[in-house]
Amino acid sequence: MVERTPILNFFTHLILFAGFIFCVAPFVxxxxxxxxNLKDVNxxxxxxLPGSDFWVNIQTAWTTADLGPKLLNSFIMAxxxxxxxxxxxxxxxxxxxxxxxxxxxxxxxxxFITLMLPLEVRIVPTYAVVANVLEPYQAILDLTGxxxxxxxxxxxxxxLSLGLLNSYSGLILPLVATATGTFLYRQFFLTVPxxxxxxxxxxxAGALRFFADILLPLSRNxxxxxxxxxxxxxxxxxxxxxxxxxxxxxxxxxxxxxxxIPNVGGAPEWHIAMAxxxxxxxxxxxxxxxxQRWFVRGLIATEK
Amino acid sequence: xxxxxxxxxxxxxxKTQVVHGVxxxxxxxxxxxxxxxxxxxxxxxxxxxxxxxEISDGTIAIDGMVVNKLEPRERGCAMxxxxxxxxxxxxVAQNIGYSLKVAGVPAAERTQRIQAVARVLELExxxxxxxxxxxxxxxxxxxxxxxxIREPKVFLFDEPLSNLDAKLRVQMRSEIRKLHRRLNAxxxxxxxxxxxxxxxxxxxxxxxxGRVEQVGTPAEVYSRPASRFVATFVGAPAMxxxxxxxxxxxxxxxxxxxxxxxxxxxxxxxxxVAVGIRPESVRMVAPGTPGALAATVDLIEELGAGxxxxxxxxxxxxxxxxxxxxxxxxxxxIGLQFAEADLHFFSSETGGRLDVFKVSVPxxxxxx
Numbered sequence: 181m182v183e184r185t186p187i188l189n190f191f192t193h194l195i196l197f198a199g200f201i202f203c204v205a206p207f208v209x210x211x212x213x214x215x216x217n218l219k220d221v222n223x224x225x226x227x228x229l230p231g232s233d234f235w236v237n238i239q240t241a242w243t244t245a246d247l248g249p250k251l252l253n254s255f256i257m258a259x260x261x262x263x264x265x266x267x268x269x270x271x272x273x274x275x276x277x278x279x280x281x282x283x284x285x286x287x288x289x290x291x292f293i294t295l296m297l298p299l300e301v302r303i304v305p306t307y308a309v310v311a312n313v314l315e316p317y318q319a320i321l322d323l324t325g326x327x328x329x330x331x332x333x334x335x336x337x338x339x340l341s342l343g344l345l346n347s348y349s350g351l352i353l354p355l356v357a358t359a360t361g362t363f364l365y366r367q368f369f370l371t372v373p374x375x376x377x378x379x380x381x382x383x384x385a386g387a388l389r390f391f392a393d394i395l396l397p398l399s400r401n402x403x404x405x406x407x408x409x410x411x412x413x414x415x416x417x418x419x420x421x422x423x424x425x426x427x428x429x430x431x432x433x434x435x436x437x438x439x440x441i442p443n444v445g446g447a448p449e450w451h452i453a454m455a456x457x458x459x460x461x462x463x464x465x466x467x468x469x470x471x472q473r474w475f476v477r478g479l480i481a482t483e484k
Numbered sequence: 485x486x487x488x489x490x491x492x493x494x495x496x497x498x499k500t501q502v503v504h505g506v507x508x509x510x511x512x513x514x515x516x517x518x519x520x521x522x523x524x525x526x527x528x529x530x531x532x533x534x535x536x537x538e539i540s541d542g543t544i545a546i547d548g549m550v551v552n553k554l555e556p557r558e559r560g561c562a563m564x565x566x567x568x569x570x571x572x573x574x575x576v577a578q579n580i581g582y583s584l585k586v587a588g589v590p591a592a593e594r595t596q597r598i599q600a601v602a603r604v605l606e607l608e609x610x611x612x613x614x615x616x617x618x619x620x621x622x623x624x625x626x627x628x629x630x631x632x633i634r635e636p637k638v639f640l641f642d643e644p645l646s647n648l649d650a651k652l653r654v655q656m657r658s659e660i661r662k663l664h665r666r667l668n669a670x671x672x673x674x675x676x677x678x679x680x681x682x683x684x685x686x687x688x689x690x691x692x693x694g695r696v697e698q699v700g701t702p703a704e705v706y707s708r709p710a711s712r713f714v715a716t717f718v719g720a721p722a723m724x725x726x727x728x729x730x731x732x733x734x735x736x737x738x739x740x741x742x743x744x745x746x747x748x749x750x751x752x753x754x755x756x757v758a759v760g761i762r763p764e765s766v767r768m769v770a771p772g773t774p775g776a777l778a779a780t781v782d783l784i785e786e787l788g789a790g791x792x793x794x795x796x797x798x799x800x801x802x803x804x805x806x807x808x809x810x811x812x813x814x815x816x817x818i819g820l821q822f823a824e825a826d827l828h829f830f831s832s833e834t835g836g837r838l839d840v841f842k843v844s845v846p847x848x849x850x851x852x
Contacts, residue, residue: 373567373569375565375566375567375569376569376571378536378563378565378569379563379565379569379570379571379630380571380582381535381536381555381556381557382534382536382556382557382561382562382563382583383557383582383583383586383630383634384556384557384583384586384587385582385586389586393571393582393586394571394573397573398572398573400573
């Protein structure tokens, strides 16, 4: 339906524009602040005309916080988390939708409930597990008296230990499980016609073959959408990387921004901090721009 | 080529039974059509043959080997689905060749066989297209190609033509028939469309309510329906049914004082029967003709080659198909005449066919 309502159109655009300004203004201010020198950035009010020191500030921020390796770390972590989530949630949803086994709905609801348990809630036990992945097994052995038995028989003291602190696996693995992703895939798999499944069975394709040849190609858009969201989410993680990386070689870009924020008593170098922020913001922006076509398609229903 | 033997097959969903013990034998190379209204269990039966549904009780054997526990791929069946079920992300060639790919056939041989199938189905120029870019008829042909390429022992068709428009349906019908003549594989075709069933079948299986009502050639089923259900389901317009009671000298029709004058033996006087007569077997005569049954015209449907005249016979609906050029006005009275040989009798209680009547008296069979 096409309506001609010039006045309504005008107001609609006005509201849209106001919303746009509201969203974009902070970024513009960050960019302007990043272009000033130490004196101008601390003027009150700060001049909203861009200064001339933009590239100098960017370079300073880059070297001060050593952003090169940090960005690489962030990228590895965010990519690992996004890829892991896409794979794990596809497999989980496949199992829940296509197989009938006892406890299936229970498992689904357990996964669903974890939506309500963000990382922050379970961060202490998660830290304990990552510090020593085998800890739970050690506890089982101790409790059942098995480690005592083994020590008596072989003289070897059982001391299971596998620490993942300060490692990429430690950064990535605890973040990989995802209820949102499983749910998204489940909803998509439910829209795939049963006849397609049956046709694949008649063609002789087993379950995994069907998954790889039919389901995954069909859920391309889903994967792109989920991957993008999860990449952004992982890139912006702060608490978890902060907790488990004590060693500079595994530090993330987002947590290292803190180094650029002026300390009490230090010079108020906000222009450098803003420049660093701009750099760290850039990779997710690029990912969104590149992926947005599939991203949108994946979130709005199926193509039919 | 393979024969199919079905013995005492039942299907239960939770507590409800939808197929109540079916026994059937399909000969090798035969084209069998299973016909029935929706919900009669015909698709379930087909899917049990395919291996897509578990068999609750009884056995299905293909070529003498019981296949109850076999996966669909091990049964040597190929199936054409109602909605084609083409893989939307694969090209036509990939769709057709997918089963070969799964089976690990080398790429060169695969291409060759895809080409061969495409040639038969006239799909050669479409091999690179995606299903989305095909018309309904073309998709249907791709679905058949996908079934053909495996050179299956048994072809299964699950209402494959019901999504096509009328003209295409007629065309695909004859193509399926031609294809069968060429490949000569045992084919089981499920449909609710009786014209499709009549034209395609070597043998027709009519199902109703999870039971087989009749098995026979289309001509047999049409001319000697085994039950009242088959009589009214096969043939369009449906066979006319007149309820009546056996008397000493014929059958008196309910709802009126009319009487059918038939010679009959062996039927108890007082038994309730339904008398069937096909609309094509009724002749229209001038009202008042001796021996003709008077009826009021309700509605006339023009078919081009002929017309269907719906009349009212003492409150019972009745139809006549005629190719004569007579044009009775709605509301006018006409006379109906038919031969005793064309009458079918069914028990009012069981619906089964009663074959105790011997035709001995020539027409007119009716007295108004």
